[in-house]
Amino acid sequence: MNHTLTSNYPTEQDEKIVALNQDIGYLLLKYLKGLDVISFMEAIDGSEQFNMIEISEDHLFYKVFMKIVKEVKMKVNVPYLHFYLDTCSIDEHGYLYPERYHSGETPILRFFIHPTFTVEAFENLCFTYKTPSFQCYSRLLPLNTYTYVGNFLLLDYFNYKGLISYPRELNAHERRLFKVCLFFRTLQSNILNKQISFVASMTEFMKNFENRFKSSVWIEAIDFTKFHISGGCIVNSLCEQSIPDTNIEQIDINFNDNSFNEFDEAVANVFTNLALILSKNGRHLSAKLIKESCSIYHAILPFDIKLQFNFKDVREITNPMNFVLHSSDIDISQVAFTGSHIFCTIAFLQAIATNSFICYTMHGDMERSICERIIRYCQRGFVFLEPQGFDNALDIDIMARNVLKEKTEETREIMNDDGEIQIITNTYEPRQFPYPNVDSHRLQETFIEQICRKKIE
Numbered sequence: 528m529n530h531t532l533t534s535n536y537p538t539e540q541d542e543k544i545v546a547l548n549q550d551i552g553y554l555l556l557k558y559l560k561g562l563d564v565i566s567f568m569e570a571i572d573g574s575e576q577f578n579m580i581e582i583s584e585d586h587l588f589y590k591v592f593m594k595i596v597k598e599v600k601m602k603v604n605v606p607y608l609h610f611y612l613d614t615c616s617i618d619e620h621g622y623l624y625p626e627r628y629h630s631g632e633t634p635i636l637r638f639f640i641h642p643t644f645t646v647e648a649f650e651n652l653c654f655t656y657k658t659p660s661f662q663c664y665s666r667l668l669p670l671n672t673y674t675y676v677g678n679f680l681l682l683d684y685f686n687y688k689g690l691i692s693y694p695r696e697l698n699a700h701e702r703r704l705f706k707v708c709l710f711f712r713t714l715q716s717n718i719l720n721k722q723i724s725f726v727a728s729m730t731e732f733m734k735n736f737e738n739r740f741k742s743s744v745w746i747e748a749i750d751f752t753k754f755h756i757s758g759g760c761i762v763n764s765l766c767e768q769s770i771p772d773t774n775i776e777q778i779d780i781n782f783n784d785n786s787f788n789e790f791d792e793a794v795a796n797v798f799t800n801l802a803l804i805l806s807k808n809g810r811h812l813s814a815k816l817i818k819e820s821c822s823i824y825h826a827i828l829p830f831d832i833k834l835q836f837n838f839k840d841v842r843e844i845t846n847p848m849n850f851v852l853h854s855s856d857i858d859i860s861q862v863a864f865t866g867s868h869i870f871c872t873i874a875f876l877q878a879i880a881t882n883s884f885i886c887y888t889m890h891g892d893m894e895r896s897i898c899e900r901i902i903r904y905c906q907r908g909f910v911f912l913e914p915q916g917f918d919n920a921l922d923i924d925i926m927a928r929n930v931l932k933e934k935t936e937e938t939r940e941i942m943n944d945d946g947e948i949q950i951i952t953n954t955y956e957p958r959q960f961p962y963p964n965v966d967s968h969r970l971q972e973t974f975i976e977q978i979c980r981k982k983i984e
Contacts, residue, residue, distance in 0.1 A: 556582075561650035562680050568654065569690055581657060588655040588664075592978050595651065598642035603672050605638060606840075637672050641971055644671055646678045656690060656873075660978065662880075663700035665873040667974055669853050669861070669887050670966040674842065677850030682876070684765075684862065684869040685729055691880040697912075703977060704970050705885065705912035711898075711905045723882055723908050724767045732869065735764040739773050741830050748800035751866030753793045754780050754836075755848050758860045759903075761869065765862070770907045777833040781863075783847045787821060790838045794824045797836070801826065856964055857900065859884035859909055883910040889917055890967040914968040 559567055568581070600621070615623050623636040642648060649668065655661045669676055697705070726732050736742045740760055749756075758779040763770045770776070782790045798816045805814060805828075815827040822838035841847045852861040852872050859878040862871040878884050884904055888897055905911050966972075 556654050559654070561653050562682070564654045565656055565687070565690060568656075569687070582655050583657045585655075585658050585660045588652060588658045588660040589978060589981060591652055591655070592643055592660075595643050595648045596975060596979065600639040600642060601645055602639050603637075603675050605636065605672065605674060606842075636965060640671055640675055641975065643975060644668060644971055649679060657692070659698035660700055662691075662698060662877050663704065664974065666701070666858060666877050666885060667704075667971050669855070669858065669872070669874055669964055670971055673854050673964055676853035676964070677841065677845035677847075679849065679853050679872070681849055681852060681863075681870040681872060684871045688725075688876065691876045693880045694882060695880050697881055697883065700974070700977065701881075701912075704915060704973060706915050708901075708911045708913045711901055711911050723879075725765050725879060726767055729869070731767075732764050735766075735769075736760075736864075739763060739769055740776070740778060741828075741832055744830065745801055745804070745826075745828055745832065745834065746866075748797050748804055749780065749866070750793065750797065753783050753789075754797075755783060755851075755863045755865050756780050757848075757851055757863040758855070761862045761864050762859060765869075772903060772906065774831065777835050779835050779837060781837045781839060781847065781851050785839075785841045785843060785847070787838065790822075790836075794836045798826060801828070805829070854964055856888045856897065857884055857886050857904065859904060878909075881910075882908070883912050885912050887964040887966075889913055890965060914970060916968050 555567070556564060602621075617623050617638065621638045623638065644667070649665075652661060652664065656665075668679055726735065733742070740763075756778060759770075760776050760778045763773055763776060782793060784790065784793075794816075798814070801814050814829070817825040817827065819825055822840075824836040826834040826836070828834065839847060839851055841850045848863055848865070848870065852863055852870070852875075855861045858872070858874040861875040861878075862869060874885075886897065886901055901911055
């Protein structure tokens with residue numbers, strides 16, 4: 528007796544995609560957050576199973592944001608607090624002010640995180656990543672207190688660059704907070720406002736990296752388990768066309784740990800590897816290693832290549848690369864290469880989408896070197912955005928001065944308890960804030976107020 532064996536499992540020929548109600552897709556969004564929800568929405572967008580799942584209108588962002596805004600502020604610890612308290616004071620709201628300034632251009636530090644700008648809030652809002660409000664919101668995250676920013680996620684650039692609308696104009700929320708800086712605009716070259724195009728693959732990136740920075744000469748010496756490369760050279764290599772000042776661009780290589788001794792050892796190992804690589808090509812090429820400080824080494828290589836090794840003071844519980852990128856003072860430079868992948872912040876994606884960039888250190892005490900960096904990115908074709916309340920006269924003042932190196936004195940008259948006039952002289956030492964990103968113009972607070980008022984154009 529013959530028996531025919533049958534299977535309850537569908538054959539490959541019988542398999543088909545079962546269409547589901549679109550509402551099921553939206554329901555699933557409630558159970559996902561952060562990178563998971565972004566990945567899910569990108570994966571099913573336009574699929575046969577869910578059709579199109581897209582949230583591009585602001586009302587859902589507002590709905591979630593307004594629930595979160597009622598929550599309690601998160602207090603954060605600030606290392607080196609004594610450094611600030613020598614010349615600063617904390618007001619009743621938890622803001623740190625230098626005692627001799629009380630203007631809009633004052634660098635301030637928050638000893639708290641707004642509930643709407645925590646990692647949890649950000650992850651709960653990620654499903655609205657295509658909305659104008661989220662696009663602006665994500666550019667304000669680096670203004671959080673520096674000890675906290677390293678907790679935000681990074682994106683694999685080539686996997687997630689498609690989640691932004693590229694190119695796009697500044698949206699209404701961005702225009703309310705920022706204006707095009709006219710002072711630096713006059714210093715830009717004739718490439719101003721030309722839309723910059725970016726490479727589509729890692730292969731194209733590596734080709735540019737070799738052509739512009741001779742990466743084959745030195746990259747094999749880098750131990751990418753201990754270092755990552757970030758900043759301008761990565762932005763340059765992502766651009767299809769070479770940036771005008773490529774010949775003076777240095778390669779920033781950042782240490783992935785928080786031990787000075789291990790940093791010194793890792794740099795020494797890299798330099799030993801470099802010497803071996805250079806000696807193998809038979810041209811008697813040499814390199815020079817210079818220790819600029821306990822946290823910076825320079826390696827001067829042939830072909831006018833300069834490597835800068837940086838040690839960042841990163842907390843043990845913080846991912847070093849997350850910290851380096853989110854604390855970078857210009858959003859267009861918040862991108863890094865790990866030897867096999869390119870990672871970036873969401874703020875970086877918004878910067879390249881709008882062909883614009885934001886500096887997170889806009890205050891009256893900013894150094895001229897920061898302005899010079901801003902000019903370089905302007906000359907590369909990016910449009911610089913400054914806070915709406917920033918005094919343009921400060922740009923002229925900052926550019927006219929060098930870094931303050933001398934003491935300054937302030938003399939004033941006061942009346943004592945006996946009614947006598949006394950002359951008081953205060954001496955101020957030159958002092959630089961150890962971490963750059965400060966929300967001097969309270970842009971996060973302004974954004975919160977705007978959302979609470981539901982100003983929709």
